[in-house]
Amino acid sequence: MIKLQIIGHLGKNAVQQTVNGKSVLNFTVAHNERFKDAKGVQQERTTWADCAMWAPNSVGPFLLQGTYVFVEGTPFVELYRNSDGAPAVSLKLRVTSLKLLAGGYKGGGESSENVAVTAEQPADELPF
Secondary structure (H helix, E strand, O other), X not given: XXXXXXXXXXOOOOEXXXXXXXXXXXXXXXXXXXXXXXXXXXXXXXXXXXXXXEOOOOOHHHOOOOOEXXXXXXXXXXXXXXXXXXXXXXXXXXXXXXXXXXOOOOOOOOOOOOEEEEOOOOOXXXXX
């Protein structure tokens, strides 16, 4: 089994759906990496992951755009054609564990304590 861990910010508010009678929460997480290239110029690269968390309990209302999270799960890659018709790749993650990280919400307001949530692993297809 391959596991992937990502720490990053949510790109938009999470959306909860029901698929085949089971609840799934869909959201995106962005990880920003800063580095210097071979010429010493500061660069920034953002990697996005489309996440699906099955049986999310009541965590959905806390997953708002900008929220800082730690997610862990099983990754896979999806090939598709972008709007220009060129081949592209999308990173998907079936989330098995999620932790809200304190002080990470970019939208202002009070920060909360860390909260951890785990998810069931359904046999159904992912709703991406």
